[in-house]
Amino acid sequence: MSERTSPGPDAAEIPGRFGEFGGRFVPEALIPALEELDEARQKAMVDPEFVAELDELHRTYTGRPSIITEVPRFAAHAGGARIVLKREDLNHTGSHKINNVLGQALLTKRMGKRRVIAETGAGQHGVATATAAALMGLECTVYMGRVDTERQALNVARMRMLGAEVIPVSHGSATLKDAINEALRDWVTNVGHTHYVLGTVTGPHPFPEMVRDFHKIIGEEAHDQVLALTGRLPDAVIACVGGGSNAMGIFHRFVGEESVRLIGVEAGGEGIESGRHAARFASASPGVLHGARSYLMQDEDGQTVETHSISAGLDYPSVGPEHSFLRDTGRAEYRHATDEQAMEAFRLLCRTEGIIPAIESSHALAGAIEVGRELGPEALLLVSLSGRGDKDMHTAAEYFGLIDGQGAPTEAATGEAHSASEAAHAPEAGVQE
């Protein structure tokens, strides 16, 4: 809490503020549920029984602690800096999302509720929530934009296999933000027996703080692991930022370590100048969406504008309020990687290290390539590999021409073209500031 400031008396009276960001901009009907949740999670976080139950689940179910992996062949393309990956991709369900979901599912049971709902973009948070619901015997409904259900049909099938109801949302842009709207409408209607498992560090208080706290284990483990491996702290910690949960999770332990740069990488889409991107800090201004005041991509009137990213998980018009605070106070810095830069980093990690990253995480990798080149071989970088790329194979196969429009393998793409393209394209990978 020491990193907070309270700029005025009004803010000081309101819990869940990060400077001028955060807050609770939601219908009054939800306030009692947010109060109940805040009280439940505050009690739980200091209750040895809850802490032990979550630790045990992480040890025997999630697969924590997740390992770190040093990637020298990849790092050779990043100015020769030492690069260490925090392997959240190895968690059960394939990403960091499970850390938060197990915590919130346990809280759901403690609050005596029997149903969970969630929004999902790429499907990772929806799959994690469906998984936790199956494990704990909770009813589960997942809202997903219709466009995303089509992009991620396999994840829809995974959630349904796990017993969740998946409801495609056709309103608005039919993507993640609209799924959140629909989940909030469900919550306000069914709040008596339903908990909304929000999947990132945004939304009304206490979500940004609570979700960060369930993910801070990422940075706590990595801090000790990197120290043990290298004998020192990293020069920079790098993570992709959509809503920003994996980034807050890995940043939090290092916020007080002033020598460590915190670098978030947003989705640059087709480039800032194209207008088709989700780099909030490159072009947006503060506003209110989904319960929190934060940086927001909006038009002159305050209407939310549509974003673009090749990665569904970063395709969101706002960002967690704590990121806005860290950015405005200068503690963290934010860059962006375009679709092309992220895909080059994706391919590079596959080819040099045998690790297929999520396209979201590939934005962090693109950031690492650039930061490595800036800092040179003396630098030590810790990168959050927040998820694995299995879910992205279709997108990647199309992008690199490995399959045709019908999904069949192409001749040209399976052979020599790729070993050649590694050398040809690697120098272009990186991010723009």
Added chain:
Amino acid sequence: MSEQSQAPVAGRGVEGVLARCREEGRAALIGYLPVGYPTVEHSIGAMTAMVEAGVDIVEVGVPYSDPLMDGEVIQIAAATALERGVRVDDVFRATAAIRAAGAPPMVMTYWNLVVRQTPEVFARRLAEAGGAGLITPDLIPDEAAEWIAASDHHGLDRSFLVAPSSPEERLRAVTSACRGFVYVASTMGVTGARSSVGGAAAELVARTRAVTDVPLCVGLGVSTREQAAEVASYADGVIVGSALVKTLQDEREPERGFPALRALVGELAAGVREGHR
């Protein structure tokens, strides 16, 4: 009924209208329509038609990209209006027209559209355009310091919401920040016609009445004369939205909906006069 609407209103807010309704021994009828649906001109025409047909207060909806308190009917109307290019500035044209037609316009807006202009600028422009105040579905008083200051400065009303889930301390906090009327959400949920408004509304009005003297207007789910009469038996005002929006859904010739709109307003206006306290 139009002559009732023409009666002079003391001050900018809704207090005069609500006091007059009370003197008449009835609840007020508040009709909602979004600006820009089906077009800006038609929406303003429809709002003034509602005043002529007997609504006491017009709730002017501002289309928003992320209307999380609205059900399907109003979501689609708002999305259509935005696709056709409605702007926040059009709201001020609507409020001026409604004021000229003789009813106070209360603007219902999601908060970011006010944040974007700053609450002070929005309040000044609203007051200049004859607006009575704001209904803010996603702004709670705890977050409203700037709006409270701006609305005080410009003499505007403030309707915050209470809900069936609100405990007594929230009812006290919310109602003490309201001026004009309190928006009482009849059910847990979003806007849209319901077959029954339910007992929760009457109970919530009673619980709210116990902590405030500010008039209580009930919204969410009312669509018929019978429901209006039922709610009017315990509330100071009856708010109708989605059912009115539905009358304007004829895409080709929006004016065709106006007789149906006037007829429904007439029925609802009769309903609020049938509620016996």
